[in-house]
Amino acid sequence: MNRNKLVASILLFSLLLIAGCGNLLKSKEDTDASSSDGDKKGTEEEVKGDSEETANLGDYHIVLSGDVKEEGDQFIIEGKSNLIPGSRIVGEVVVDEGETVFSDTSELIDDDGSFYMELEHHQYGEAEIIVRFDFDGVQEDEVKRHYGEKGQKLEGPFIYKHETYDGILKKAEAKIAYEPGGANDLTMKAPEWNDLPEDYGDPRVWIEVDDITEDGEFFYVSGRSNILEGSEIKVDYKYNRDKTQVKPDGSFEFKFDYEYLEDQEIVITFEPSAWQWNEIEEAYGSTGQKLVGNLVVSDKYNTDKQYIEKRIPWDNKSAQSSNSENGSNSDDTDADDDSKNNSDADDEEENPDEE
Incomplete structure (x- = not known):
């Protein structure tokens, strides 16, 4: 009897042990399967992320980013882009207010859209560090086919138009200002443009001056317009002058020598006939004949020519809509002065002995 109980106990223990081992094996299989699914999902997400990043390469909406570091006698640029691999980019250190390229490369x-540059440091004075992707120089045929022979497919806030012997081209360009001894943010950032005016490029031209400041050495003038990008405009303050090109959103900036003058206006002019791009001449007329509005002035030496003139009195920084108003006001003032002088003369003739 005792022997039978012992055998039964051994059998029961064996069954329990086998069942426990089975549960452990099933649990391990479930864990392995779960782990495998997790790894597979993670791998799929990584592949998807890499695929999305790769898909952005070659997008026509160009993106540039990165930092510039000062290391000894060099500027080091470590940048990223969504340009296709093999695209050629240029780096420059520009001094003398844009007049001189001090160093370039x-x-x-690279395959992932990144790039690395070393530029010689100018050491003294202000400078502008420029990273540019253009079609002025050498580009592989594959790059030209993708973006267009003249970069005409390029889009985004980094894009500018410029003129070459081959016509009007587009380029992607990032500009970084450098000031010696200053707290420089040497980071590539997209410019923040205004929304394009609804009447952008219309021959009824308008110009608005937003700000006029001076530091005792220079005047700084900034404003907006509906004039086409690339149009050359000029500013005159008696003998102090500057010229600039209208930016992609119609805005503009001038910097010219400061001089204290009384009763002198700041005058901004736009002349379609003065060596403008072909597309600008087409929009406004080669002699400005398509221009309309209250800023239009006829050339006093050639009545077939018209141009735009905006006059801004410096005293109160307010903008006049046209020079005709100033001319009429001036004539009225002169007439009043003449009338007053004539009246005084008549009084003296009537009373010659009062003294």
């Missing part, structure tokens, strides 16, 4: 975009 040319590099190719």
Whole structure:
């Protein structure tokens, strides 16, 4: 009897042990399966992320980013882009207010869209560091086919138009201002443009001056317009002058020598006949004949020519809509002065002995 109980106990223990081992094996299989699914999902997400990043390469809406570091006698640029691999970009250090290229380099975009540049540091004074992707120089045929022979497919806030012997081209350009001893943010950032005016490019031209300041050495004038990008406009303050090109959103900036003058206006002019791009001449007429509105002035030496003139009195910084108002006011003032002088003369003739 005792022997039978012992055998039964051993059998029961064996069954329980087998069942427990089975549960452990099933639990391990479930864990392994779950882990495998997790790894597979993670791998799929990584592949998807890499695929999305790769898909952005070659997008026509160009993106540039990165930082510039000062290391000894060099500027080091570590940047990223969505340009296709093999695209050629140029780096420059420009001094003398944009007049002189102090140092430059040319590099190719890596497979992941990144790039690396070393530029000689100018050491003294202000400078502008420029990273540019254009079609002025050498680009592979594959790059030209993708973005267009003249970069005409390029889009986004980094894009500017410029003129070459081959016509009007587009380029992607990032500009970074450098000031010696200052707290420089040497980061590539997209410009923040205004929304394009609804009447952008219309021959009824308007110009608004937003700000006029001076520091005792220079005047700084900034404003907006509906004039086409690339149009050359000029400013005159008696003998102090500057010229600039209208930016992609119609805005503009001038910097010219400061001089204290009384009763002198700041005058901004736009002349379609003065060496403008072909597309600008087409929009406004080669002699400005398509221009209309209250800023239009006829050339006093050639009545077939018209141009735009905006006059801004410096005293109160308010803008006049046209010079005709100023001319009429001036004539009225002169007439009043003449009338007053004539009246005084008549009084003296009537009373010659009063003294």
